Amino acid sequence: MRKEYLIPACSGMKIDVQQGQTITVIDIEGGQVADFFAEVIDQEAEFLSTGVTIDCNESLKLHVGNIIYTNLYRPMMQVLADDVGEHDLLHPCCRPEMYDFFYHNGDGHPNCLDNINRALGKRRATITPINLFMNTKIHQDGSISVEAPLSKAGDKIMLKALLDMTLGIAACSVSESKCNNGKCTSIGVIIE
Numbered sequence: 001m002r003k004e005y006l007i008p009a010c011s012g013m014k015i016d017v018q019q020g021q022t023i024t025v026i027d028i029e030g031g032q033v034a035d036f037f038a039e040v041i042d043q044e045a046e047f048l049s050t051g052v053t054i055d056c057n058e059s060l061k062l063h064v065g066n067i068i069y070t071n072l073y074r075p076m077m078q079v080l081a082d083d084v085g086e087h088d089l090l091h092p093c094c095r096p097e098m099y100d101f102f103y104h105n106g107d108g109h110p111n112c113l114d115n116i117n118r119a120l121g122k123r124r125a126t127i128t129p130i131n132l133f134m135n136t137k138i139h140q141d142g143s144i145s146v147e148a149p150l151s152k153a154g155d156k157i158m159l160k161a162l163l164d165m166t167l168g169i170a171a172c173s174v175s176e177s178k179c180n181n182g183k184c185t186s187i188g189v190i191i192e
Helices: 050-057 096-103 112-120
Strands: 003-007 012-017 022-027 034-040 043-047 067-069 075-082 130-132 135-138 144-147 155-161 165-171 187-191
Touching: 003 012, 003 165, 012 112, 012 187, 022 034, 034 075, 034 112, 050 067, 112 165, 165 187
Parallel strands: none
Antiparallel strands: 003 187, 012 165, 022 155, 022 187, 034 043, 034 130, 034 165, 067 075, 075 155, 135 144
16 A cells, blocks of 8 residues: 655654555655654664664665664665665764754754654654765765765655664755755655
């Protein structure tokens, strides 16, 4: 059964997914990052881990065929298709303190940490999601820079659920940098 969801700019959504279903995340207008997090259903202490995913795939990038792992090193999802090939596994969710640090405007600013926590009904102190469509460059000297996303309107990534899980997805709220091409837009999700 196909279900379609629209996550408005600067907001988050909770979506339950069953093992074997596919998850397609769509950058509707292009140049928009989606903070993508997941928890194993009925196992609050087991969740998507970018660190374990980097470790197990021995890569800072996701490729078609790669597995996304939980913090307990269990396979959670597999990348089936990817129009963009550039996603960030390093940055935590934006939060008021980040906006204060970089832009001096954190008070009341919509942010992905609050949006995902609110959607999931949780209060995680920090979340390091997969930042789908985010274009982070790692330079020779070890420095990093966030560049404009490479995703165009309608570009998508498709994942297969290997466990029953609850997704927490946010349409990223950063309009102050190249992260979302300077403006925030909606994200689409299809579960089937």
